[in-house]
Amino acid sequence: MNKKIVLLPGDGIGAEVIHAAKDVLTAISKKFNHEFDFQYCDIGGIAIDNHQNPLPDETIEACKSSDAVLLGAVGGPKWDNNPSHLRPERGLLGIRKALDLYANLRPVKGFEKLLHASPLRQDIIQGSDLLIVRELTGGLYFGQPSERRDNGNSVVDTLTYSRKEIERIVDKAFQSARLRKKQLTSVDKANVLESSKLWREIVEEKKSDYPDVTVNHVLVDAAAMKLITEPTSFDVIVTENMFGDILSDEASVLTGSLGMLPSASLAEDGVGLYEPAHGSAPDIAGKGIANPIAMILSAALMLRYSFQLEEEAVAIEAAVERVLNQNYHTADLKSEDGKLVNTNEMTELIVNEL
Amino acid sequence: MNKKIVLLPGDGIGAEVIHAAKDVLTAISKKFNHEFDFQYCDIGGIAIDNHQNPLPDETIEACKSSDAVLLGAVGGPKWDNNPSHLRPERGLLGIRKALDLYANLRPVKGFEKLLHASPLRQDIIQGSDLLIVRELTGGLYFGQPSERRDNGNSVVDTLTYSRKEIERIVDKAFQSARLRKKQLTSVDKANVLESSKLWREIVEEKKSDYPDVTVNHVLVDAAAMKLITEPTSFDVIVTENMFGDILSDEASVLTGSLGMLPSASLAEDGVGLYEPAHGSAPDIAGKGIANPIAMILSAALMLRYSFQLEEEAVAIEAAVERVLNQNYHTADLKSEDGKLVNTNEMTELIVNEL
Ligand SMILES: CC(C)[C@H](C(=O)O)[C@@H](O)C(=O)O
Ligand SMILES: CC(C)[C@H](C(=O)O)[C@@H](O)C(=O)O
Numbered sequence: 001m002n003k004k005i006v007l008l009p010g011d012g013i014g015a016e017v018i019h020a021a022k023d024v025l026t027a028i029s030k031k032f033n034h035e036f037d038f039q040y041c042d043i044g045g046i047a048i049d050n051h052q053n054p055l056p057d058e059t060i061e062a063c064k065s066s067d068a069v070l071l072g073a074v075g076g077p078k079w080d081n082n083p084s085h086l087r088p089e090r091g092l093l094g095i096r097k098a099l100d101l102y103a104n105l106r107p108v109k110g111f112e113k114l115l116h117a118s119p120l121r122q123d124i125i126q127g128s129d130l131l132i133v134r135e136l137t138g139g140l141y142f143g144q145p146s147e148r149r150d151n152g153n154s155v156v157d158t159l160t161y162s163r164k165e166i167e168r169i170v171d172k173a174f175q176s177a178r179l180r181k182k183q184l185t186s187v188d189k190a191n192v193l194e195s196s197k198l199w200r201e202i203v204e205e206k207k208s209d210y211p212d213v214t215v216n217h218v219l220v221d222a223a224a225m226k227l228i229t230e231p232t233s234f235d236v237i238v239t240e241n242m243f244g245d246i247l248s249d250e251a252s253v254l255t256g257s258l259g260m261l262p263s264a265s266l267a268e269d270g271v272g273l274y275e276p277a278h279g280s281a282p283d284i285a286g287k288g289i290a291n292p293i294a295m296i297l298s299a300a301l302m303l304r305y306s307f308q309l310e311e312e313a314v315a316i317e318a319a320v321e322r323v324l325n326q327n328y329h330t331a332d333l334k335s336e337d338g339k340l341v342n343t344n345e346m347t348e349l350i351v352n353e354l
Numbered sequence: 355m356n357k358k359i360v361l362l363p364g365d366g367i368g369a370e371v372i373h374a375a376k377d378v379l380t381a382i383s384k385k386f387n388h389e390f391d392f393q394y395c396d397i398g399g400i401a402i403d404n405h406q407n408p409l410p411d412e413t414i415e416a417c418k419s420s421d422a423v424l425l426g427a428v429g430g431p432k433w434d435n436n437p438s439h440l441r442p443e444r445g446l447l448g449i450r451k452a453l454d455l456y457a458n459l460r461p462v463k464g465f466e467k468l469l470h471a472s473p474l475r476q477d478i479i480q481g482s483d484l485l486i487v488r489e490l491t492g493g494l495y496f497g498q499p500s501e502r503r504d505n506g507n508s509v510v511d512t513l514t515y516s517r518k519e520i521e522r523i524v525d526k527a528f529q530s531a532r533l534r535k536k537q538l539t540s541v542d543k544a545n546v547l548e549s550s551k552l553w554r555e556i557v558e559e560k561k562s563d564y565p566d567v568t569v570n571h572v573l574v575d576a577a578a579m580k581l582i583t584e585p586t587s588f589d590v591i592v593t594e595n596m597f598g599d600i601l602s603d604e605a606s607v608l609t610g611s612l613g614m615l616p617s618a619s620l621a622e623d624g625v626g627l628y629e630p631a632h633g634s635a636p637d638i639a640g641k642g643i644a645n646p647i648a649m650i651l652s653a654a655l656m657l658r659y660s661f662q663l664e665e666e667a668v669a670i671e672a673a674v675e676r677v678l679n680q681n682y683h684t685a686d687l688k689s690e691d692g693k694l695v696n697t698n699e700m701t702e703l704i705v706n707e708l
Pocket of ligand 1: 089092093245545546575
């Protein structure tokens with residue numbers, strides 16, 4: 001198989017972890033006889049520095065003509081006081097929109113070896129394994145108007161969804177649930193928001209197309225509680241963009257494995273983008289100590305979802321698990337009897353396990 | 355002191371816990387020689403049943419001419435499929451707006467005796483003591499338009515804030531921080547939302563009026579993580595309505611004391627409304643086993659904030675603490691060597707401690 005992969009390191013630890021993922025993919029290409037062509041492009045803060053634009057046209061073009069995109073992370077204090085159009089996050093929001101990446105899939109599953117790092121009690125977190133399906137190109141993030149009014153004395157943002165936008169993400173979530181425990185939790189605020197009412201109606205309509213999937217509706221505030229008190233009660237969660245942003249970050253710290261969590265952002269038929277759940281971690285950037293596993297597992301998701309290379313994806317996931325079981329860990333994880341390694345060492349250990 | 359208190363039992367366990375609070379207030383009035391006149395009014399589901407209106411005019415009038423309002427809880431499955439204008443939540447949103455209750459204060463503090471019920475590890479939750487100040491009458495909850503469009507093929511909700519609305523809640527939060535550890539965390543999504551940018555600007559402007567208070571800004575997704583991983587890092591959190599709804603519910607389960615958490619909803623000079631952080635719990639309603647403590651502590655907040663009766667408020671809080679330290683608990687809390695009591699028994703124990 002011959003595939004073109006765009007690498008978007010972005011900012012902070014992005015470059016370090018992208019490098020790690022590239023090494024692992026190169027090992028996979030040798031072992032399984034594929035050809036992966038890598039092309040680096042700028043996004044986020046570095047793109048602002050190099051091109052005065054968080055999302056240069058050549059980056060968009062390169063992504064569009066690729067088979068898949070890997071993204072490290074964007075953002076950092078250096079650009080925090082920039083005007084809106086020159087903020088790193090614009091690059092991320094822009095590429096999501098440009099590639100129509102409407103579905104963000106975030107699996108949250110603890111590694112047995114790391115559950116001690118969970119902030120939750122063992123009896124509560126043990127056995128949790130959930131997938132958050134977040135709508136990624138609609139809602140408050142993109143609705144217009146979004147502006148100051150009355151000479152700056154008031155402000156408005158707009159939460160809009162079309163029926164079609166809701167339908168496709170709900171379909172995606174039902175399909176994802178079918179591949180798992182067939183339990184779908186739709187999260188909304190239907191007791192207050194009109195958009196949530198339409199959301200809930202559409203979930204109800206779609207039910208009959210997936211009679212094998214059990215559906216329940218939970219209000220977003222109740223979901224924020226239940227993720228903590230009963231994380232094992234969830235299988236697939238589907239929700240709109242803003243709620244998904246909050247709940248997926250909340251969920252990401254539950255298992256103690258934030259540095260291990262990958263994500264996939266998918267389009268209808270187009271190119272997919274894969275990135276770690278964690279951010280650019282400016283405080284440790286450049287030190288070579290970042291945990292590369294979330295990025296490496298994101299590359300595994302790319303193999304699975306964009307290239308249908310299930311065996312290769314599983315090979316990476318199993319290699320990671322074996323290395324963790326040998327008690328190796330990066331500095332983000334404290335462990336008493338573990339062996340502390342840096343980014344390169346962890347990557348090499350995983351490559352060697354392949 | 356002579357005060358008129360409106361009691362809004364509402365639905366589910368609301369009636370049971372309001373009754374408990376009334377008993378405690380009656381004991382206080384005797385001990386400290388005050389006169390409290392109680393008037394019952396309907397709100398929520400019961401008001402729909404009795405008046406075809408979740409917020410009858412007489413309820414609004416009674417509240418407006420009272421000195422303070424105690425609310426039990428609203429909602430239940432019976433009314434879940436009603437049309438929007440006949441839903442119990444409309445009553446709650448309506449009374450907030452009618453009384454201009456712009457500031458919702460939710461203290462989250464664990465009781466030593468109950469920390470074992472926390473879903474978090476002891477080392478993480480130990481020592482946490484925070485206050486969430488939520489804007490309660492603006493944002494997505496009330497913005498217009500909020501409607502279907504294109505023959506029902508799309509939908510819009512609107513997040514609006516005026517500068518004045520943000521200023522008054524930010525002032526309230528700074529003032530609250532002054533009475534505590536003087537650390538204010540403002541939560542927003544300023545990397546995406548225009549409304550959050552104005553919010554952050556206003557917090558920055560207000561800083562100079564409160565030079566003794568330390569301020570930091572945290573994005574809402576990061577805040578949802580940090581509440582779990584480092585709850586002790588917070589003192590006062592201030593945020594807009596929707597974010598506050600999610601984060602305050604998230605925070606409410608951290609200490610294991612959800613059934614103990616009161617809240618206060620305050621107006622600029624007008625009447626305050628006090629209610630438990632928990633909901634109407636339809637599953638246990640009518641059984642006489644609900645935990646009345648959140649409601650009783652809400653009554654204590656009423657004494658403190660609306661009537662400036664600090665000594666009386668502290669008397670209630672201390673009585674509750676003493677009863678808990680004697681190992682009494684209601685059915686919502688499991689305990690191996692504890693003494694299980696029902697709503698009436700718990701109330702009596704607290705009254706006897708006064
Ligand atoms: C950087 C930011 C715009 C982004 C978002 O809110 O979507 C991030 O938090 C995420 O979840 O990918
Ligand atoms: C019942 C509902 C409308 C309400 C809200 O979302 O404000 C509740 O969740 C709360 O937090 O008081």
